[in-house]
Amino acid sequence: MRDVAAEAGVSFKTVSRVVNGESGVSTALVERVEAAVTNLGYRPDQRARLLRRSSSVPTTIGFVLVDVANDFFSSLLRGIEEVAMTRECLVLAGSTDGSAERERQLVDALVERRVAGLVVVPSGPPNPTLVSEIKRGTPIVFVDTEPELDDVDLVRSDHYAGAVDATRHLLHHGHTEIAYFGDDLTFFSARRRLDGFRQTLAEAGLPFTADRVITGSHSTDDWTEIVAHHFTGPSPPTAIFTAQNYVTLGAVRALHRLGLRSDVAHVGFDDVDLGDAVTPGVSVVPQDPRDLGRRAARQLFKRLDGDDGPGVHQVIESTVIERGSGEIRPAEII
Amino acid sequence: MRDVAAEAGVSFKTVSRVVNGESGVSTALVERVEAAVTNLGYRPDQRARLLRRSSSVPTTIGFVLVDVANDFFSSLLRGIEEVAMTRECLVLAGSTDGSAERERQLVDALVERRVAGLVVVPSGPPNPTLVSEIKRGTPIVFVDTEPELDDVDLVRSDHYAGAVDATRHLLHHGHTEIAYFGDDLTFFSARRRLDGFRQTLAEAGLPFTADRVITGSHSTDDWTEIVAHHFTGPSPPTAIFTAQNYVTLGAVRALHRLGLRSDVAHVGFDDVDLGDAVTPGVSVVPQDPRDLGRRAARQLFKRLDGDDGPGVHQVIESTVIERGSGEIRPAEII
DNA sequence: CTGAAAGCGCTTACAG
DNA sequence: CTGAAAGCGCTTACAG
Numbered sequence: 243m244r245d246v247a248a249e250a251g252v253s254f255k256t257v258s259r260v261v262n263g264e265s266g267v268s269t270a271l272v273e274r275v276e277a278a279v280t281n282l283g284y285r286p287d288q289r290a291r292l293l294r295r296s297s298s299v300p301t302t303i304g305f306v307l308v309d310v311a312n313d314f315f316s317s318l319l320r321g322i323e324e325v326a327m328t329r330e331c332l333v334l335a336g337s338t339d340g341s342a343e344r345e346r347q348l349v350d351a352l353v354e355r356r357v358a359g360l361v362v363v364p365s366g367p368p369n370p371t372l373v374s375e376i377k378r379g380t381p382i383v384f385v386d387t388e389p390e391l392d393d394v395d396l397v398r399s400d401h402y403a404g405a406v407d408a409t410r411h412l413l414h415h416g417h418t419e420i421a422y423f424g425d426d427l428t429f430f431s432a433r434r435r436l437d438g439f440r441q442t443l444a445e446a447g448l449p450f451t452a453d454r455v456i457t458g459s460h461s462t463d464d465w466t467e468i469v470a471h472h473f474t475g476p477s478p479p480t481a482i483f484t485a486q487n488y489v490t491l492g493a494v495r496a497l498h499r500l501g502l503r504s505d506v507a508h509v510g511f512d513d514v515d516l517g518d519a520v521t522p523g524v525s526v527v528p529q530d531p532r533d534l535g536r537r538a539a540r541q542l543f544k545r546l547d548g549d550d551g552p553g554v555h556q557v558i559e560s561t562v563i564e565r566g567s568g569e570i571r572p573a574e575i576i
Numbered sequence: 577m578r579d580v581a582a583e584a585g586v587s588f589k590t591v592s593r594v595v596n597g598e599s600g601v602s603t604a605l606v607e608r609v610e611a612a613v614t615n616l617g618y619r620p621d622q623r624a625r626l627l628r629r630s631s632s633v634p635t636t637i638g639f640v641l642v643d644v645a646n647d648f649f650s651s652l653l654r655g656i657e658e659v660a661m662t663r664e665c666l667v668l669a670g671s672t673d674g675s676a677e678r679e680r681q682l683v684d685a686l687v688e689r690r691v692a693g694l695v696v697v698p699s700g701p702p703n704p705t706l707v708s709e710i711k712r713g714t715p716i717v718f719v720d721t722e723p724e725l726d727d728v729d730l731v732r733s734d735h736y737a738g739a740v741d742a743t744r745h746l747l748h749h750g751h752t753e754i755a756y757f758g759d760d761l762t763f764f765s766a767r768r769r770l771d772g773f774r775q776t777l778a779e780a781g782l783p784f785t786a787d788r789v790i791t792g793s794h795s796t797d798d799w800t801e802i803v804a805h806h807f808t809g810p811s812p813p814t815a816i817f818t819a820q821n822y823v824t825l826g827a828v829r830a831l832h833r834l835g836l837r838s839d840v841a842h843v844g845f846d847d848v849d850l851g852d853a854v855t856p857g858v859s860v861v862p863q864d865p866r867d868l869g870r871r872a873a874r875q876l877f878k879r880l881d882g883d884d885g886p887g888v889h890q891v892i893e894s895t896v897i898e899r900g901s902g903e904i905r906p907a908e909i910i
Numbered sequence: 911c912t913g914a915a916a917g918c919g920c921t922t923a924c925a926g
Numbered sequence: 927c928t929g930a931a932a933g934c935g936c937t938t939a940c941a942g
Contacts, residue, residue, distance in 0.1 A: 243919065243920070244919085252928085252929095253928070253929050253930085254919090254920085254929095255921090255928075255929055255930080256927095256928065256929080258920070258921070259928090262921090266927060266928085267927070267928085268927065268928090271927090271928085283705070283708030283709070283711075283712065285684060285687045285688045285705070286688060286919085286920075287627075287688065287690055287918090287919055287920065288688040288689050288690075288920095289623035289624075289626065289627060289689065289690060289919085289920090290623075290627055290918075290919035290920040290921085290934085291919080291920055291921070292623065292920090292921095292934090293621075293623060293624055293627070293918095293919080293920070293921085293933090293934040293935065293936090294919090294920060294921040294922065294933065294934045295920085295921060295922085295934085301689075302668075302689070309654070310644075310650050310653050310654050310657065311650055311651050311653075311654035311866065312650075313647065313650070313849075315650075316644050316645055316646075316647070316649075316650035316653075317645045319644050319645075319650075320643070320644050320645035320671065323644065323670065323671060327670075330685075332668055332670060332685055332686075332689070333668075333669075333670070334636075334666055334667075334668050335667075335669065336657065336661075336666060336667070337654065337657060350619060351664075351666055352666075353619045354619045354620060354621065354622040355622050355623065355635075355636070355666070356621055356622075356623060371617070371619070374617030375617070377617070378617065462849075491849055491850060494850060494853050495850070495852065495853045498852075498853040514849060514850065515647075515796075515825055515848060515849045515850060516825060516828060516829070516848065516849060516850040516851070516853075516854060517850070518829065518832075519828050519829050519832040519850075519854050520850060520853050520854050520855075521854075521855055532645065577935060577936070578935085586912085586913095587912070587913050587914085588913095588935090588936085589912075589913055589914080589937090590911095590912065590913080592935095592936070592937070593912090595936095596937085600911060600912085601911070601912085602911065602912090605911090605912085620935085620936075621934090621935055621936065622936095623935085623936090624918085624934075624935035624936040624937085625935080625936055625937070626918090626936090626937095627917090627918040627919065627920090627934095627935080627936070627937085628917065628918045628919095628935090628936060628937040628938065629918085629936085629937060629938085
């Protein structure tokens with residue numbers, strides 16, 4: 243800014259005015275300053291600017307997610323970005339891999355950069371820095387969880403209802419031997435999906451067998467092996483519910499390799515690419531992560547715009563899309 | 577910081593020392609300050625800190641990409657993040673959707689936030705702000721392009737060689753009627769892939785027919801329709817080369833709906849989820865975007881660590897993975 | 911071992 | 927219409 247002022251032969255205050263498009267500068271000076279700006283490739287330092295500024299227009303929001311390489315989260319991010327872009331705001335995102343320690347570091351790093359607000363997909367119980375930031379008044383929107391905190395903003399799919407629908411779907415098609423493969427139970431969403439599965443079995447008067455439930459945080463490749471292993475053991479199930487996208491991908495692969503895709507009923511939570519191009523198609527309870535992201539960001543900006551009403555909970559329902567795999571009957575394999 | 581100093585009954589300089597873990601503070605004071613810090617939930621303002629600091633350890637790097645919802649870019653981002661994390665550095669990323677205007681805005685926004693360095697997947701010719709930033713000494717690593725600039729760092733797949741391999745693969749299986757579906761030619765990668773296709777046809781003495789080449793920036797859904805439309809027209813090709821992941825997904829869907837997957841040879845550029853679980857499997861020239869991201873980030877940090885050697889070009893080779901779809905012969909359909 | 915001063919690059923009042 | 931002063935939250939020299 244100093245250099246620009248020197249180049250244009252004005253005080254640096256005048257440069258500030260021009261850069262901020264303030265009125266009350268003679269057009270002659272404006273031109274000279276603008277010429278100097280382009281000449282020197284000057285870009286105002288937003289950090290310094292925000293340091294003094296009181297009426298802080300948000301310039302950066304933070305997003306704490308589990309794994310940006312996972313389609314679900316990258317679409318969520320895109321939805322947030324889409325809304326943030328209309329406000330000329332950038333999104334500073336980071337993956338936790340479900341580690342509470344990493345989540346803590348990430349939230350700290352984001353707070354230290356004074357992001358205007360946060361969207362958080364927690365990996366476990368509420369993190370201390372997050373709680374103290376809420377108290378301090380930083381707007382935070384939670385996604386895909388039900389934090390043990392009062393009066394917070396929240397956007398999530400109805401994991402429980404979706405899992406109930408998926409399980410009923412399999413029951414209605416005559417299955418009683420249903421295995422559950424799902425994400426690590428440190429995640430709220432994973433717990434709720436398993437709850438839905440368990441409750442639905444109970445209502446149907448079916449036993450809940452521990453060795454028919456496999457959970458953990460794994461890659462698609464790992465899930466491929468886990469599912470394949472399950473089906474090469476004794477008394478394999480006639481149906482499976484895969485409660486997350488990586489699990490679904492792994493299961494489809496495993497069953498495909500074993501030549502069992504037409505013999506085992508299968509419903510997944512989350513849609514997957516080419517889910518409608520395999521044979522049979524993969525029946526799923528889809529989510530619309532991009533929409534979830536948009537909703538979360540819109541709610542966050544409402545808060546940044548001054549809305550201080552009570553916490554808003556947005557819970558999105560979803561039901562099974564029939565594509566073939568979920569409609570296979572056990573009769574067909576006996 | 578003021579409040580912490582008051583709470584601990586010391587000068588704010590002492591707080592600064594404790595927060596930065598500097599030696600030469602009595603343990604009594606350290607304890608008092610640390611207590612005040614946790615009490616008040618104090619987090620130092622990194623922006624203010626960096627303003628004065630000279631020996632700037634990088635805390636944030638920027639990443640300009642095309643679309644974070646696309647698997648290729650989100651994996652790239654994850655690779656960058658993975659390396660950045662080891663340096664306690666955050667990644668500020670944004671999608672351009674291939675718009676030069678949006679790219680300009682994004683680069684400006686990143687520069688204004690004084691990111692330590694940039695990884696950029698350009699959507700077209702070099703952008704002015706980027707060029708002036710390079711001159712100013714900001715380290716920049718380009719991905720997936722060949723910028724018209726001297727002495728830059730670059731990481732990319734060998735788009736040309738990959739496309740040649742894919743096209744030869746189809747030629748070797750007896751095809752002469754090959755259609756090309758690919759991304760918009762504003763992208764360097766798209767142009768190189770088309771070049772590879774065209775050259776290989778020419779070497780084989782085959783004509784290059786304009787209506788057998790369809791390019792553009794589209795969603796998977798759009799590509800599904802475009803490819804389906806192509807195959808319902810007169811004299812459809814016996815083979816297709818889909819030069820990007822969304823195109824490949826759309827083509828697999830379209831052919832699946834038309835019941836033509838076993839009748840049309842198909843090779844794609846980029847791997848896709850479930851590409852090995854459809855029937856036949858999708859033959860592809862894969863890329864490893866996460867690895868590209870890691871390489872780009874490593875090179876960027878080398879520069880940030882002071883390496884000022886000449887620009888490094890890393891070009892990664894890849895060849896066809898045979899899964900079935902690429903090995904279909906035209907004889908089989910006549 | 912601790913603190914008062916000056917400065918990072920800007921903006922916000924306040925003068926001329 | 928333009929500028930000199932004070933301050934944002936911190937760090938970097940320099941004193942005590």
